[in-house]
Amino acid sequence: MDASQLALVFPGQGSQKVGMLAELGESYKLVKDTFAEASEALSYDMWDLIQNGDQQSLNLTETTQPVLLTASVAVWRLWCEQGGLRPSLLAGHSLGEFSALVCAGALEFSDAVRLVRARGQYMQTAVPVGEGAMAAVLGVDDAKIIQICAEAAIKGGVVEAVNFNSPGQVVIAGQVAAVDVAIEMLKAAGAKRAMPLPVSAPFHTSLMKPAGDKLAVALADIVVNAPSIPVVHNVHGKTESDPVVIKSLLVEQIFSAVKWVDCVETMVAAGISNTIECGPGKVLSGLNKRINKSLSCNNIDSPASLADALEATK
Template sequence: MSVAFVFPGQGSQTVGMGKALADAFGPAKAVFQEVDEALGEKLSAVIFEGPAETLTLTENTQPALMAVSLAVIRVLEAEAGLDLKRDAAFVAGHSLGEYSALAAAGALTVADTARLVRIRGRAMQKAVPVGTGAMAALLGLDFDTAAAVAAEAAQGQVCQAANDNGGGQVVVSGDKAAVERAVELAKTKGAKRAMLLTVSAPFHCALMQPAADVMAEALSKVTVKAPVVPVVANVLAKPISDPAEIVRSLVAQVTGTVRWRECVGFMAGAGVTTFYEAGAGKVLTGLAKRLAEGATASAVGTPDDIAAFKASRG
């Protein structure tokens, strides 16, 4: 049980992701159809064909990435005999990916997850008027230094550490002027680079409270089951299985820090030596290799990746 499955978040999307899987494997195609039905629209057409600007709208990106991740898991179950309960010690996902992890582990249905992340995407977009918030990456600072920079830059506004990605990558989020101050301040504190990110809203900070309220209401209307494998929660950096605690952590996650460095550290400390990133891109694969010394990490998102996964399991 030295295996963990991790699920990517926003930023990993590309037009065409998941198409080869859907073309090659019935279970993958079925997931995209299920998401289309749940949302009442052909999101799969946007995922497979674009345009990119439609896919990158937060309300589309979130269910799209979840669909690709779940398609991968369904194909692994059908083609490689994957059984998360038997084969994985933990699942975890980065921000939006936490929903994918919960769906993969059976805590949420795919249809409910698609609707929840569509609501989440819209609520996060609407929480702050466009242009008033910002996010910035501070590279080369440890988390405590970056958090101190954010606190100093706030000056009565919101500026907080949003993502602790590890490897000297911390993202801060908040009011635009405060985040701009943090970028300048970080350079004086030894940051290798500090730059504003192209994002549509300041995620994972106190400005997202309206979205957290929306998610609390949305989550109260769906059935959350105990996952078949513990989910390492973003805001707690520890595994949880109790449905009420899962809901609380998902609500807290909207305004709270994604503690990814600590999540990976927890899993590695608990004996995980192999990480599989299920879905689009390879962001978490790179982070796992840096954060979990001696661990192997690989991305599974294409038919070739499925074949490699099957081969590795003999």
């Protein structure tokens, strides 16, 4: 395969689970070494948490974010160590964008681990627990969802379309009452499903602006370099080489919609025919295939899937 056809993608929150990467960690020292490096930055044993902890602890946003970033970076390092093809583009979903920037050499790993833990704390405290909600909507086109959210907001408060994950799959979020109103309106408009998600805050809404302000302060002290591999950003679905602009996009991303469909369409337009998902689960692989059926999608979270991905990109 030609390197220009390959993109590596990095998952966001929701892909974490107890026991993730266990086989990879037993088979490849580099995986545990990467987790040890992150554990040193955060002063707790991250590998022990993901192998022996409980799902509830793992699902705390301030824990989930560094854990998933570390898992993705470990898989990326393993891919490189095993002689995997260097991709021509990288992208990540929400938190995964930080993983992509680490792998592109734009962010130092230890800086990013601390940064995303803080990001998780900022996002969790921006809206008190119980006041925000998110819901997945299936079977309604994007424009109609945006329109219904605007109408529901008049009745119930803030509700916005926040994740454009694939055609016919959009996540909305906002204040509980407004999300409830929007769910009923979407069902009336013919949604196949409109169901609340088990999350603790309305991520990627304008309610997250205070978290963005805090992240901007934290980012001021972080060195960001021009990426050695272009990264497609969630906010606008384009690549960016200017470190100052990358910082501003990371801040904006917290309170802006994740335009994953745009990200994937940008990659396909650039000639990408294969994507490899680095980290636990196959969420992005499933979305990518729905966005463009011509894409060949692999994921890496075990020795077997690593071998498959290496073979698929020869």
